[in-house]
Amino acid sequence: MENVFKAVRITDRVWWVGAIDWNIRDFHGYTTKRGSTYNAYLVLADKIALIDTVKAPFREEMMSRIASVVDPKDVEIIVSHHAEMDHSGSLFETAAAIRPKVIYASEMGKKTLNEIHHGAGNVVAVKDGEKVGLGNCELAFYETRMLHWPDSMISWLGEEKLLFSQDAFGMHLASSGRFDDEIDPAVLDYESATYFANILLPYAPLIGKTLDRVGSMGWDLKFIAPDHGPVWRTGLGRILGNYRRWGVQEKTRKAVIVYATMWHSTERMARAIGEGLASAGATVRFLSMAENHRSEAAYEILDAGALIAGSPTLNNNIFPTMADVLTYLKGLRPKNLIGAAFGSYGWSGESVRQIEDLLKEMKVEIVSGGVKAKHVPDAPALRACYDLGRQVGERLAAAFP
Ligand code: FEO
Numbered sequence: 001m002e003n004v005f006k007a008v009r010i011t012d013r014v015w016w017v018g019a020i021d022w023n024i025r026d027f028h029g030y031t032t033k034r035g036s037t038y039n040a041y042l043v044l045a046d047k048i049a050l051i052d053t054v055k056a057p058f059r060e061e062m063m064s065r066i067a068s069v070v071d072p073k074d075v076e077i078i079v080s081h082h083a084e085m086d087h088s089g090s091l092f093e094t095a096a097a098i099r100p101k102v103i104y105a106s107e108m109g110k111k112t113l114n115e116i117h118h119g120a121g122n123v124v125a126v127k128d129g130e131k132v133g134l135g136n137c138e139l140a141f142y143e144t145r146m147l148h149w150p151d152s153m154i155s156w157l158g159e160e161k162l163l164f165s166q167d168a169f170g171m172h173l174a175s176s177g178r179f180d181d182e183i184d185p186a187v188l189d190y191e192s193a194t195y196f197a198n199i200l201l202p203y204a205p206l207i208g209k210t211l212d213r214v215g216s217m218g219w220d221l222k223f224i225a226p227d228h229g230p231v232w233r234t235g236l237g238r239i240l241g242n243y244r245r246w247g248v249q250e251k252t253r254k255a256v257i258v259y260a261t262m263w264h265s266t267e268r269m270a271r272a273i274g275e276g277l278a279s280a281g282a283t284v285r286f287l288s289m290a291e292n293h294r295s296e297a298a299y300e301i302l303d304a305g306a307l308i309a310g311s312p313t314l315n316n317n318i319f320p321t322m323a324d325v326l327t328y329l330k331g332l333r334p335k336n337l338i339g340a341a342f343g344s345y346g347w348s349g350e351s352v353r354q355i356e357d358l359l360k361e362m363k364v365e366i367v368s369g370g371v372k373a374k375h376v377p378d379a380p381a382l383r384a385c386y387d388l389g390r391q392v393g394e395r396l397a398a399a400f401p
Contacts, residue, residue, distance in 0.1 A: 005065050018065070019058030058090070078102075083109050109152075127141075172191065251336050256285045259309065274286055290321065340366060
């Protein structure tokens with residue numbers, strides 16, 4: 001049967017040979033509503049190199065794409081930029097099939113690959129800044145520790161002005177187009193921001209340093225080839241600029257209200273807070289955790305100046321969906337946030353204090369004591385919510401005139 005899975009040309013020397021995962025909707029807790037891709041690339045140099053591999057179930061697709069341009073047995077080198085299983089899941093099975101002369105990874109990559117695959121394969125560690133000749137071109141490796149794993153690295157193929165950026169500058173987006181200019185720019189912005197917020201945000205302080213280092217190289221960047229989503233060939237300035245902003249967690253006059261509700265009492269409070277925020281000129285995002293996923297909250301927080309969280313008290317605790325989203329957000333370490341808590345209760349009413357404690361653990365500056373309402377908020381309670389929103393909104397308006 002004819003092989004229908006073809007490689008896609010990026011340059012005469014570099015071809016995409018990855019896999020498209022149209023159906024994935026959960027990526028270790030991050031909802032991927034547009035699916036994803038696992039990108040692998042072939043460098044058709046004198047010594048043919050395979051740059052990264054794909055998630056294990058997609059190995060046949062990758063092998064078919066490789067076979068559409070070369071005999072897989074001609075691949076001499078495999079590079080593993082990152083040991084996470086979406087890229088290394090098929091690495092050693094692929095190596096067993098094509099028998100490359102060498103597999104390269106960073107020092108930490110070699111260690112991590114051994115920890116994940118338990119001694120499988122014979123990996124050679126490359127040092128930061130090390131160059132490996134492919135005959136008529138050269139790969140230069142640079143460690144990007146904690147972006148987003150300790151083993152992460154990138155590589156530069158100067159002859160093609162192409163950066164293999166691994167997870168950085170990527171996005172979870174399954175698409176038929178392989179290049180950024182083949183995709184709606186609004187989708188690129190949304191999915192790259194969502195990816196950054198859910199994957200890279202904890203390490204945002206390292207982004208600026210990495211961009212500075214890339215800038216200091218004097219590279220004439222024409223392509224950024226990440227391990228997820230499209231290859232950047234026209235929008236490089238835009239994604240680099242976005243990473244610069246997201247790296248410093250640049251905020252706006254936006255407030256995110258994240259809440260759960262049982263009998264719509266906490267929801268009524270949220271709506272009143274929203275009115276107060278809007279009256280002060282804040283942009284309001286309203287996320288009921290029954291209708292929205294935690295990764296949407298992470299996306300909204302990325303450029304928000306305020307986080308206001310609400311929950312009813314259920315069995316002396318915050319509602320489980322609020323525990324979920326606040327635990328998730330805390331792990332992402334958002335910075336530069338002000339906030340407040342609110343919630344309804346029937347008897348004990350611990351939820352507001354518990355949320356405030358969580359917000360403090362997240363280093364959110366609490367603008368005002370939380371608002372509680374017994375059973376169903378009455379007019380004074382709704383007024384207190386409005387005033388809370390107004391107070392937060394005024395702080396945002398002053399910070400972001
Ligand atoms: Fe796409 Fe961190 O793996």
